[in-house]
Amino acid sequence: MNGMRQGPATPGHAAPQGPAALHSPTAPAALPPTTAPAALPTAAALAALSSDDALAALGTASAGLPSAVAAARHAAPAAPAGARLAAWRHFARLAASPLSLLMLALAVLNYLTGARWSALLVAAIVLVSTLLSFVQERRSGRAAERLRALVRTTVVVRRPGAPDGRAEVPSAALVPGDVVLLAAGDSIPADLRIVAARDLFIDESALTGEAMPVEKTAHAVPDAATLAPLAIPNLAWTGCHVLSGSATAVVLATGDATMFGHIASAAADAREITAFDRGVARYVGLMLRTMLVLVPLVFLLNAAGKGDWLQALLFAVAVAVGMTPELLPMIVTVNLAQGALAMARRHVIVKRLNAIQNMGAMDVLCTDKTGTLTQNRVILERHVDYLGRESDRVTGYAWLNSHYQTGLRNLLDDAVLQYVAARPALRPDGGYDKVDELPFDFERRRMSVIVARPDGSRLLVCKGAVEEVVPACSHADDNGTLVPLQPHHGAALSDAADALNGDGFRVIAVATRELPHGAAACTVADERDLVLQGYIAFLDPPKESAARALALLAERGITVKVLTGDNPVTTASVCRHVGLAVHGSVTGAELAAGGPALDDQVAQATIFARVTPQQKADIIRALQRRGHVVGYLGDGINDTQALRAADVGISVDGAVDIAKDSADVILLQKSLLALADGVREGRRVFGNISKHLRISASSAAGNVLSIVGASVLLPFLPLAPAQILLNNLLYDLSQTALAGDRVDPGWLRRPRRWEMGEIVRAMAVLGPLSSLFDYLTFAALWYLCGGATNPALFQTGWFVESLLSQTLVVHVLRTARLPLVQSRSTPALAMTTAAVCAVGVWLPSSSVGAALGFVPLPPVYWLVLPALLAGYLGMAQWLKAYVAGPPAHSWRNASIGSSRAARRAGK
Numbered sequence: 001m002n003g004m005r006q007g008p009a010t011p012g013h014a015a016p017q018g019p020a021a022l023h024s025p026t027a028p029a030a031l032p033p034t035t036a037p038a039a040l041p042t043a044a045a046l047a048a049l050s051s052d053d054a055l056a057a058l059g060t061a062s063a064g065l066p067s068a069v070a071a072a073r074h075a076a077p078a079a080p081a082g083a084r085l086a087a088w089r090h091f092a093r094l095a096a097s098p099l100s101l102l103m104l105a106l107a108v109l110n111y112l113t114g115a116r117w118s119a120l121l122v123a124a125i126v127l128v129s130t131l132l133s134f135v136q137e138r139r140s141g142r143a144a145e146r147l148r149a150l151v152r153t154t155v156v157v158r159r160p161g162a163p164d165g166r167a168e169v170p171s172a173a174l175v176p177g178d179v180v181l182l183a184a185g186d187s188i189p190a191d192l193r194i195v196a197a198r199d200l201f202i203d204e205s206a207l208t209g210e211a212m213p214v215e216k217t218a219h220a221v222p223d224a225a226t227l228a229p230l231a232i233p234n235l236a237w238t239g240c241h242v243l244s245g246s247a248t249a250v251v252l253a254t255g256d257a258t259m260f261g262h263i264a265s266a267a268a269d270a271r272e273i274t275a276f277d278r279g280v281a282r283y284v285g286l287m288l289r290t291m292l293v294l295v296p297l298v299f300l301l302n303a304a305g306k307g308d309w310l311q312a313l314l315f316a317v318a319v320a321v322g323m324t325p326e327l328l329p330m331i332v333t334v335n336l337a338q339g340a341l342a343m344a345r346r347h348v349i350v351k352r353l354n355a356i357q358n359m360g361a362m363d364v365l366c367t368d369k370t371g372t373l374t375q376n377r378v379i380l381e382r383h384v385d386y387l388g389r390e391s392d393r394v395t396g397y398a399w400l401n402s403h404y405q406t407g408l409r410n411l412l413d414d415a416v417l418q419y420v421a422a423r424p425a426l427r428p429d430g431g432y433d434k435v436d437e438l439p440f441d442f443e444r445r446r447m448s449v450i451v452a453r454p455d456g457s458r459l460l461v462c463k464g465a466v467e468e469v470v471p472a473c474s475h476a477d478d479n480g481t482l483v484p485l486q487p488h489h490g491a492a493l494s495d496a497a498d499a500l501n502g503d504g505f506r507v508i509a510v511a512t513r514e515l516p517h518g519a520a521a522c523t524v525a526d527e528r529d530l531v532l533q534g535y536i537a538f539l540d541p542p543k544e545s546a547a548r549a550l551a552l553l554a555e556r557g558i559t560v561k562v563l564t565g566d567n568p569v570t571t572a573s574v575c576r577h578v579g580l581a582v583h584g585s586v587t588g589a590e591l592a593a594g595g596p597a598l599d600d601q602v603a604q605a606t607i608f609a610r611v612t613p614q615q616k617a618d619i620i621r622a623l624q625r626r627g628h629v630v631g632y633l634g635d636g637i638n639d640t641q642a643l644r645a646a647d648v649g650i651s652v653d654g655a656v657d658i659a660k661d662s663a664d665v666i667l668l669q670k671s672l673l674a675l676a677d678g679v680r681e682g683r684r685v686f687g688n689i690s691k692h693l694r695i696s697a698s699s700a701a702g703n704v705l706s707i708v709g710a711s712v713l714l715p716f717l718p719l720a721p722a723q724i725l726l727n728n729l730l731y732d733l734s735q736t737a738l739a740g741d742r743v744d745p746g747w748l749r750r751p752r753r754w755e756m757g758e759i760v761r762a763m764a765v766l767g768p769l770s771s772l773f774d775y776l777t778f779a780a781l782w783y784l785c786g787g788a789t790n791p792a793l794f795q796t797g798w799f800v801e802s803l804l805s806q807t808l809v810v811h812v813l814r815t816a817r818l819p820l821v822q823s824r825s826t827p828a829l830a831m832t833t834a835a836v837c838a839v840g841v842w843l844p845s846s847s848v849g850a851a852l853g854f855v856p857l858p859p860v861y862w863l864v865l866p867a868l869l870a871g872y873l874g875m876a877q878w879l880k881a882y883v884a885g886p887p888a889h890s891w892r893n894a895s896i897g898s899s900r901a902a903r904r905a906g907k
Helices: 043-047 051-057 067-074 087-095 098-112 116-149 259-268 275-306 309-323 328-344 354-361 392-404 411-421 466-472 487-502 546-555 568-577 588-593 598-604 613-625 637-645 657-662 672-713 721-740 745-749 756-783 791-808 827-845 847-851 859-883 899-906
Strands: 154-158 166-170 179-183 191-203 214-216 241-253 348-350 364-367 379-384 433-438 446-452 458-464 473-478 481-484 506-515 530-539 559-564 585-587 607-609 630-633 648-652 665-667
Touching (some): 043 191, 275 756, 328 354, 354 648, 364 613, 379 392, 379 411, 392 458, 392 506, 446 466, 466 487, 466 506, 466 530, 487 506, 546 559, 546 672, 568 585, 568 607, 585 588, 598 613, 613 637, 630 637, 630 672, 637 648, 648 657, 672 721, 672 745, 672 756, 672 791, 721 791, 721 827, 756 859, 791 827
Parallel strands (some): 364 559, 364 630, 585 607, 630 648, 648 665
Antiparallel strands (some): 179 241, 433 446, 446 458, 506 530
């Protein structure tokens, strides 16, 4: 409501709230005790007390703390401000991941056994991957420091013995019990209990995301314990600032103990593990377990069967290198980097590459309302008479009130003035002059201006809260006719306002009163016998693109939930306007009060209103516990915890710095349409990563099965250690082009996440298939090509078949459709495949191949090889449908609380 004022009270105006002595530096006041209470009361407990009792509970008095007492309290031990880990320790901790340690161990073994280039390549990959993670986490630490720097200000406090009883001190020197003085423009330096206030309005948008100022009073709130912290009207929070009015307040908490400090500490914490990170860890764990079983088996079989323990060790190490996904970090990084470039062209900037895949896997998007579903501006939308009929007369009176009031106008006044400026016909005729003004106060919750017409008559125009203006009215204006209001009209009078409130409008009543000619000074006693003109209704209008974007997200299997600091009625109205079905709402107070488990509530509700920053993060974690990949879109300081808790944190270019620092993705425009494009790109990127993992795992499984069998059946090694490493290197090179491959349209239609079952099925189905054709190759080499008496020929033949089969099968397994006919790879992938196959065919007859132990192959081999490859590729085309498993779960129609999702979470 408007009427936020400063300055001395006039006769008839509201008196300041709180103890009178608090407003007068010359009034006598008791001195505080020299020590602080043993245990500080909670903010809610202090809010429930009177101002005097709150001061006493904090061990202080209205005159403030003496300097010696404040210094003694400040010297008390305080919680550390989150010291940062030394850079070298931080880097070492990141380098100690299981995959990094395994790869470094293999690099050392390669180096000791002479494969120095391979050792250097693996070590370089580990270094680059670790360095990227190190840089990202150090940035998060700097974000926390930047946030803490926001509160390094000075503040005026009461100090007995100081000139005028006041002193200016750094906000960092404040202690619980300090009495601070606030005025318009001041930042709130600590968490405060207001003990006296005059016309106080505070901007809490940094914590709530809502643009409307909040009224603050000094009155006790007996039910404070049942309210969300931000809904308690006599508390003020660090990081907010005073828009108008003045106040005296006592400090409850400072530094890291404040709500703002908790957010800063959360920003310094290590980022929570995302769905992408968990997926990579599960894949690496699977490969490690497989290696721990098979590599020692290969070593023992060859050592025992062939008697050469050193050669068996080198061979086992080469097998381990072949099974290790050493190029996984590079393949993932190339995929994600290409995705980041593609998203940048769509005005989506990716800060953390892993977030691209998380966007593709996201099936729940939590977002704020203001600026995302709405335009983040207040407009005058409706103007009706007391019966709810459209009335231009009401707008004209509202304009007089907003135009002639003085002091700081709020968003509602600006909306009235802008509305009439665009429609000059609504502006009242005649030369009105302002005579007087009755400022807004918390007792009346209305304000009035008195204007004079050219003929000398006076008109009082009152605007304020419906429940305060209507009782002061004796008549209503019915299209120019005055209708007396009777007690039984009460329900009917509220119908029009209730209907507007139910539609999510912010409703203000407008009333007038004719005053005698020449009337000058007026008091609040003149706000009686008013004529109710009607109501004006304000709205933050929905974005035109919101409905289309929500429909697009729904088509892609993403459920949208709204987490807002606004009230549930307004939020539900906005959701209806943009086509978002509301299946229930929960308030922050209801969450704090307990009741149904949070996990159950998040399964049902679409709207979470009046929630705190911590509650936003808790809601996201509850969704994650139910097996969902969660994205969060926010742009305020209050969104920091939620941005870091989400699998993918999304902010906008115009957000506060700490929100952008905490986010993984930055939208250059706050639009869900841009986000929908990012989701599609994320699925494309993960589609190619998934191809690589599935194909590589099945290939490794097949190779190991063949090696184990060959180790038992053959009197010699099926491949020399150097040949295994070369085969692995050439195959990995062919896989690098998979990063930019095309993805089937069907893959993009629903959220995609790590499916370890699909990788295991690929190893169980396609691995044995690959091994079957390896054994057929063994038979051809043994019986048709003379390999039984020529180990070099046998090794050469299997090397060529193995390299060509695993390189060519990529084109079969990269798509669920018919390759080359229904789905074609990119030219880059086709070229790398052709190049690697050409090298494989060339090596046996080359001098390079001779140095590696290869020999030319007989003509019969080249006749048998095409038949083997054709049979293998045909069988792979038939069996790949079994790798995908049962029909995919329907994400579009799934209930968030489905038991299947819960079972997935428990895996």
